[in-house]
Amino acid sequence: MSVLTIERKVLEKNDDVARRNRELFAQHKLFVINLVSSPGSGKTSLLEQTLKHLNGSLRIAVVEGDVQTDFDAQRVAKFNVPVVQIVTNGGCHLEAKLVHDALANFDLKKVDLLVIENVGNLVCPANYDLGEAMKVVVVSTTEGDDKPLKYPGMFHHASVLIVNKIDLVPYVNSNPEVIKQNALRINPALKIFETSCTTTKGIPEWCEWLRSQTKVRDGSK
């Protein structure tokens, strides 16, 4: 027997494309977030509220990822922003190459903020870099406060946590403080917002932060 020692990252092909995406984003001074959550936590709703709040002051483009249908892209298109739907046909996450191909549909010079809504899945998207500046993970109050402890992988990789559906706290057995504490045990560096997409509570704070991030990276536009 002979042994070849190789030490190669299995996902290096994805990482290479992600690096190219990141270079492209830097070149166009584009701030890019990758929105992740379990199915139905409110990613598209948060995006709708964000577009309502920031449209006009920031030029936003959206990439939607779903296993099937273009429903989410239709919801976003109502805000008259450029949007591309990626249908993964069973795929449980977006990959950098899919995002790279989708970028051809945008005039990146005319975009300040790109939001990528990943497939609703709290496991797989964690390990696929898309070239984004950061992952934003959404957890809603109806999912059980132990979510961060059950799915630590995603929380290791995220920079921001949004605790959504806080309007439902009186009706479900949830304590947002517990969700936050659990998440911080996994990743103490998380920046946290609490939001409701029905009452819009917390949306202005989230949007102002997003705007400040976009500006910081983009003094010249």
Place this chain on the structure above:
Amino acid sequence: MHELSIAENIVEIIHQHVDEDRLRDVRAVGVKVGTYSGVVADSLEFSYQAITAATPLEQSFLALEQISFVVECEECNQKLINDDGVTQCSSCGSFKTKIISGRELQVKDIELEDVKKELV
């Protein structure tokens, strides 16, 4: 889950390192799998067997090495195996920790059967 596409990536990497006429000699393919690599070991092995069946790699198999989630505490300098994914130091309670391992997904090495001498 995406173990099938992970298995395809592994096959591609093997092809990049082993000449075509030696693919039949590949045996154990060493892969490091971190607790938080997002990959389920059984499912990855099954996927690999499925896609290499009836190919020159059919006699090869994955030798998975599970890598624990380890954090190093910057306050008390201990290294802790926290396979529950918590980064908080379980010894002193500090949040100032660094993730040392547990997220890797890497092809480590490829074992090849030596070429048999033709009988004269």
